[in-house]
Amino acid sequence: MAPLTHVPVAPLPPQRFRELLGARYQEVADGIRRAEDVFAGRAVWHVNSTARGGGVAELLQSLLAYARGAAVDARWVVIEGSPEFFQVTKRIHNHLHGFPGDGGSLGEGEREVYEAALSANAAALADEMMPADVVFLHDPQTAGLVSAMRATGARVVWRCHVGLDLPNDLARGAWAFLRPYVEPAEAYVFSRQEFAWEGLDPERIWVVPPSIDAFSPKNQELAEPVVAAILRAAGLSTEESTAAPTFVREDGTPGRVNRRAELDEEQPLPSGARLVSQISRWDRLKDPAGVLRFFAEHTHDGDAHLLLAGPSVEAVADDPEGAEVLAEVRAQRSALASGVRERVHLAQLPMEDPEENAAIVNALQRRSDVVVQKSLAEGFGLTVAEAMWKARPVVASRIGGIRDQVVDGESGILVDDPTDLAAFAAAVQGLLEDHARARRLGEAARERIRERFLGTRHLIQYLDLLDRLVNHPARGRPRA
Numbered sequence: 001m002a003p004l005t006h007v008p009v010a011p012l013p014p015q016r017f018r019e020l021l022g023a024r025y026q027e028v029a030d031g032i033r034r035a036e037d038v039f040a041g042r043a044v045w046h047v048n049s050t051a052r053g054g055g056v057a058e059l060l061q062s063l064l065a066y067a068r069g070a071a072v073d074a075r076w077v078v079i080e081g082s083p084e085f086f087q088v089t090k091r092i093h094n095h096l097h098g099f100p101g102d103g104g105s106l107g108e109g110e111r112e113v114y115e116a117a118l119s120a121n122a123a124a125l126a127d128e129m130m131p132a133d134v135v136f137l138h139d140p141q142t143a144g145l146v147s148a149m150r151a152t153g154a155r156v157v158w159r160c161h162v163g164l165d166l167p168n169d170l171a172r173g174a175w176a177f178l179r180p181y182v183e184p185a186e187a188y189v190f191s192r193q194e195f196a197w198e199g200l201d202p203e204r205i206w207v208v209p210p211s212i213d214a215f216s217p218k219n220q221e222l223a224e225p226v227v228a229a230i231l232r233a234a235g236l237s238t239e240e241s242t243a244a245p246t247f248v249r250e251d252g253t254p255g256r257v258n259r260r261a262e263l264d265e266e267q268p269l270p271s272g273a274r275l276v277s278q279i280s281r282w283d284r285l286k287d288p289a290g291v292l293r294f295f296a297e298h299t300h301d302g303d304a305h306l307l308l309a310g311p312s313v314e315a316v317a318d319d320p321e322g323a324e325v326l327a328e329v330r331a332q333r334s335a336l337a338s339g340v341r342e343r344v345h346l347a348q349l350p351m352e353d354p355e356e357n358a359a360i361v362n363a364l365q366r367r368s369d370v371v372v373q374k375s376l377a378e379g380f381g382l383t384v385a386e387a388m389w390k391a392r393p394v395v396a397s398r399i400g401g402i403r404d405q406v407v408d409g410e411s412g413i414l415v416d417d418p419t420d421l422a423a424f425a426a427a428v429q430g431l432l433e434d435h436a437r438a439r440r441l442g443e444a445a446r447e448r449i450r451e452r453f454l455g456t457r458h459l460i461q462y463l464d465l466l467d468r469l470v471n472h473p474a475r476g477r478p479r480a
């Protein structure tokens with residue numbers, strides 16, 4: 001029997017948003033009251049394939065904590081899969097983004113691997129569910145559980161975090177592979193309207209953009225000396241600080257950064273150096289190689305530094321390509337002329353303690369003069385919202401969910417063609433030179449996140465969806 005992993009989530013009070021949201025908090029207060037009725041006597045399960053690393057794990061941690069704080073019996077379960085299963089699901093993920101990934105196909109053999117891994121998980125999960133429950137199945141890795149979950153009598157939602165603006169044949173092929181699993185779900189949730197698959201019942205399609213948690217170790221306020229202390233403790237800079245490398249854990253207790261990042265660099269980031277960074281999983285769709293190239297070949301600024309940071313490649317269970325991509329970027333860095341190489345740093349961040357990891361990411365984002373997200377495809381791009389919340393000027397590709405977050409020229413800069421190295425370099429260079437503009441964009445970015453992308457909005461949308469599913473299943477989605 002496949003051992004499902006139950007991820008513990010401590011409740012957090014949604015009331016802490018009162019101060020951040022001002023008058024708009026009223027909607028949250030109403031939602032908390034409504035949730036009592038909708039969820040009385042039922043559990044809400046969220047199922048995905050990893051408890052750490054990547055956007056989905058990040059989202060679940062905070063959304064479920066606030067849901068639990070609003071007395072919802074929200075639970076998080078992680079399925080188990082073999083390396084072959086994750087190879088297939090990573091291929092599906094890449095195809096859904098319109099890219100070939102490892103170049104393999106999605107045929108009968110892959111279907112067998114996929115179904116075999118999921119059948120054991122389905123049995124274990126069905127054992128624990130009650131007919132009144134609701135289950136959110138996240139992403140392609142769990143789509144194959146829909147039918148088994150429906151058979152328990154539960155309400156079933158498939159939540160897809162990936163997609164592309166204009167589908168190509170690869171994406172349509174992945175839809176065809178997944179469609180028989182996905183179709184029986186009662187609701188399909190996509191991050192943007194453009195991501196919704198052709199041919200799905202439009203009545204069941206909901207659009208819910210992701211969000212960030214303003215109070216988590218990833219996004220909480222950190223004073224400048226604390227930023228410096230955390231970076232020093234993690235080995236990412238030698239800058240002295242009078243503060244301790246501390247942060248507040250999800251449960252309110254104090255945390256401290258002790259573990260060090262694993263670095264590829266000639267020398268540590270010098271104190272006061274201007275910093276351009278991209279922080280992402282080691283994934284070709286995040287294009288770390290392209291970031292390195294535009295920085296090395298097109299940025300004519302002799303003293304800015306580039307940091308590419310991502311999780312330690314040992315750590316992310318459902319991403320078999322990480323180590324390979326990191327090795328490529330390392331080789332690329334080694335081949336740089338020494339004058340540039342000295343200013344390029346690669347960091348694998350420690351993942352043993354996800355909150356410590358988050359605090360390091362937080363400090364890095366705050367330390368950055370410009371944050372880049374040069375993705376070739378992006379469902380949403382939490383890293384963009386995280387940097388915007390910290391009032392950082394962002395330079396990002398005009399694709400996927402990033403387009404919803406950044407208003408070009410107002411709350412960041414969007415580059416039309418994600419492969420245009422010169423355009424990325426020019427945008428970054430411009431921001432390094434024009435501090436006033438960088439500050440203006442950063443401040444507008446923070447406001448944009450406050451208005452649209454905090455977790456409270458996300459939870460209210462989920463509440464609307466579940467209210468509809470539980471109490472008015474026949475009526476479908478309300479028309480926009």
Ligand code: UDP
Binds near residue numbers: 381
């Ligand atoms: N992240 C992290 N540690 C790392 C690298 C990334 O915590 O070393 C986080 C990042 O801060 C963000 C999430 O992983 O919260 C990535 O989400 P995003 O939507 O940007 O991309 P995904 O990985 O889901 O494709």
